[in-house]
Amino acid sequence: MSEDFRIPPHDLAAEQSVLGAVFIAPDTIISLADELTPDDFYKPANKIVFKTMLSLLEKGEPIDATTMISALTNQGDISNIGGMTYVVELVNSTPTSKNVEHYAKLVKEKATLRKVIAELSESLSNAYQGDISINEIIEKTEKSILDISNQNVGNGFRNVADILDTHMQIVETRSQTDGFVTGLSTGFVGLDKITTGLHEGNLIILAARPAMGKTALALNIAKHVATMERKPAVIFSLEMGAEELIERMVASEGMIPGYHLKTGNLSTDEWKRLVHAQSNLYDAPIFVDDTAGIRISEIRSKARKLSQEMGGLGIIIIDYLQLITGSKRENRQQIVSEISRELKILAKDLRVPVIALSQLSRLVEQRQDKRPMLSDLRESGSIEQDADIVAFLYRDAYYQKEQADSQEANNVTELILEKNRHGSLGTVKLYFHKEYTKFSSVEG
Numbered sequence: 229m230s231e232d233f234r235i236p237p238h239d240l241a242a243e244q245s246v247l248g249a250v251f252i253a254p255d256t257i258i259s260l261a262d263e264l265t266p267d268d269f270y271k272p273a274n275k276i277v278f279k280t281m282l283s284l285l286e287k288g289e290p291i292d293a294t295t296m297i298s299a300l301t302n303q304g305d306i307s308n309i310g311g312m313t314y315v316v317e318l319v320n321s322t323p324t325s326k327n328v329e330h331y332a333k334l335v336k337e338k339a340t341l342r343k344v345i346a347e348l349s350e351s352l353s354n355a356y357q358g359d360i361s362i363n364e365i366i367e368k369t370e371k372s373i374l375d376i377s378n379q380n381v382g383n384g385f386r387n388v389a390d391i392l393d394t395h396m397q398i399v400e401t402r403s404q405t406d407g408f409v410t411g412l413s414t415g416f417v418g419l420d421k422i423t424t425g426l427h428e429g430n431l432i433i434l435a436a437r438p439a440m441g442k443t444a445l446a447l448n449i450a451k452h453v454a455t456m457e458r459k460p461a462v463i464f465s466l467e468m469g470a471e472e473l474i475e476r477m478v479a480s481e482g483m484i485p486g487y488h489l490k491t492g493n494l495s496t497d498e499w500k501r502l503v504h505a506q507s508n509l510y511d512a513p514i515f516v517d518d519t520a521g522i523r524i525s526e527i528r529s530k531a532r533k534l535s536q537e538m539g540g541l542g543i544i545i546i547d548y549l550q551l552i553t554g555s556k557r558e559n560r561q562q563i564v565s566e567i568s569r570e571l572k573i574l575a576k577d578l579r580v581p582v583i584a585l586s587q588l589s590r591l592v593e594q595r596q597d598k599r600p601m602l603s604d605l606r607e608s609g610s611i612e613q614d615a616d617i618v619a620f621l622y623r624d625a626y627y628q629k630e631q632a633d634s635q636e637a638n639n640v641t642e643l644i645l646e647k648n649r650h651g652s653l654g655t656v657k658l659y660f661h662k663e664y665t666k667f668s669s670v671e672g
Contacts, residue, residue: 237341238270242334247277248322249331254291256328257281263332268339273309277318280305293319340376347372363523370525412459412542412581415452417669418656422645423617426543426581430650431572431614433549435586435605436621437593441641442585443468444665445621445658446545447477449583454512459542462534463516464527466551470518474509480666481505487663513538523553524570531578541580546571548585549611565610572614586611588620598627602646618647623660640670 246264250257266279280299284291289299296315300306309315351369354360411425426432436442450461465473479486482505484498494502517530527546535541546552549571554563568584575582592604600620602612612618625638643656657670 236270236345237338239334239338240271240274242331242338243269243271243274244318244321245331246328246335247274247281247318248320249325249328250281250291251293251296251319252322253325253328256325257285257291260328260332261285264335268335270338270342273314276300276305276309277315343376344373347376367523367525370529374525374528412453413457414449415456416449416643416656416658416667418658419643422654422656423648423651426583427616427650428579428581429576430581430616431568431575432581432583432617432619433568433586433605433611433615434583434619434621435588435600437588437600437626440621440623440626441660441662441665441667442621443547444476444480444660445643445667446547446583446585447473447665448480448667450514450543450545451477451481451509451512453542454514455508457542458513460513460515460534460538460540461542462531462544463514464522464544464546465516465518466520466522467547468518470516473516473518476665477509477514478502478505479664481508483661483664483666485663486665513542521551521553524567527552528570528574531574535578535580541578544574544578544580544582546582546584548587550587568611568614598622599642599644600646612647615647616649617645620644620646641667 246260250260261282264278266275266282269275269278277296277300280296280303281291284295284299289295293315297306297312300309300315306312347369351365351372354365354368355362409420409425411423411427413420413425414423434442434446447463450463453459454461463473475489476486478484479489482498482501484494484501484505488494488498489502515534519526531541531544549567550564552567554567571582571584586605588600588604592598592600599622602618604620605611605618620643621641622644623639623641625640639660639662641658641660643658645653645655647653658667659670660667
């Protein structure tokens with residue numbers, strides 16, 4: 229148990245050099261205020277001095293030995309740092325402020341190591357005590373480490389000239405593409421025209437009432453991304469097992485009725501199409517995780533790991549959002565809001581479009597016009613705020629007691645883009661081949 233008495237990582241020389249540099253060049257406190265906090269300093273006296281420096285900066289007062297001693301005396305901290313002698317020591321500790329950024333980096337690195345040790349120590353303690361479930365320990369540990377990581381990956385300000393250079397490269401790349409798709413094609417021309425394809429960093433919410441075909445549409449898009457765009461498609465299926473999900477994909481690819489696959493009663497021609505469909509999908513970069521009740525932290529961890537292994541992902545699909553297990557909150561709306569926010573962060577971090585399927589409130593059934601609206605998103609919270617695109621599936625025949633004269637009319641489905649942060653709104657007509665769980669574009 230001697231490990232319990234080890235001294236936490238720190239660099240007192242670097243801490244003193246940072247504080248000394250401020251006395252030499254007081255303006256350096258402006259940049260340091262964005263990089264360091266008082267808690268990043270290991271020595272209590274250094275914490276107090278840096279906190280006082282920030283206070284003087286906020287008041288617009290000069291920072292020198294005289295003002296520092298006065299401020300420390302007035303707030304009753306002069307004795308806590310070792311008296312005026314320590315202030316004089318700091319003033320004389322650094323000959324130049326030239327290397328202050330380097331010293332600040334060292335201080336930050338040591339502070340980060342201490343945070344990691346503290347979080348892992350708490351996890352070890354909880355594991356030994358055994359009064360907290362293993363899932364809670366893992367989730368808390370993952371979240372804590374990720375929070376620490378995010379604190380150290382801030383982008384900061386970027387000069388407009390650099391941003392414009394990057395933007396020009398993006399536009400030049402887009403200009404070399406054929407047609408109107410500058411993002412990731414979905415395989416549906418009408419949808420691609422409105423969205424210009426799905427773009428990295430975007431969170432797309434696809435919502436519908438049960439049996440409208442939202443899972444089928446998501447699988448169609450995933451299959452297109454993997455087989456035609458040759459980019460990895462990741463599917464987190466919380467409701468359906470992996471085998472059942474892939475069976476739907478095979479039915480769609482081979483145009484084989486799903487019922488025939490379930491019974492194994494296939495015609496000779498259907499057997500041929502089955503073999504051909506499986507051959508087309510066999511080498512496709514499609515990855516399915518069917519963990520029931522998966523936590524958002526697990527989704528984030530697994531997606532990041534696979535992204536590193538594959539050198540990036542093409543698309544991530546969540547089926548569906550409300551089944552994800554979130555952290556303990558007061559109510560379900562807070563949980564769903566947290567999950568949608570985390571999915572948006574995941575999309576930005578991995579630079580990949582994320583499609584999250586979502587339920588609709590039953591209130592839509594009570595209206596005369598049953599086309600969904602943003603307010604129909606179940607436990608919406610911040611879903612519509614976090615999403616870049618919100619799309620709904622609607623089919624008239626779903627609500628009609630008397631079906632239309634033709635089967636074709638019964639299966640026409642509207643894909644309604646109710647929100648599109650980076651483009652226009654509109655409705656795309658699709659044809660739903662229900663027996664094949666497959667959508668196709670409707671001409672005209």
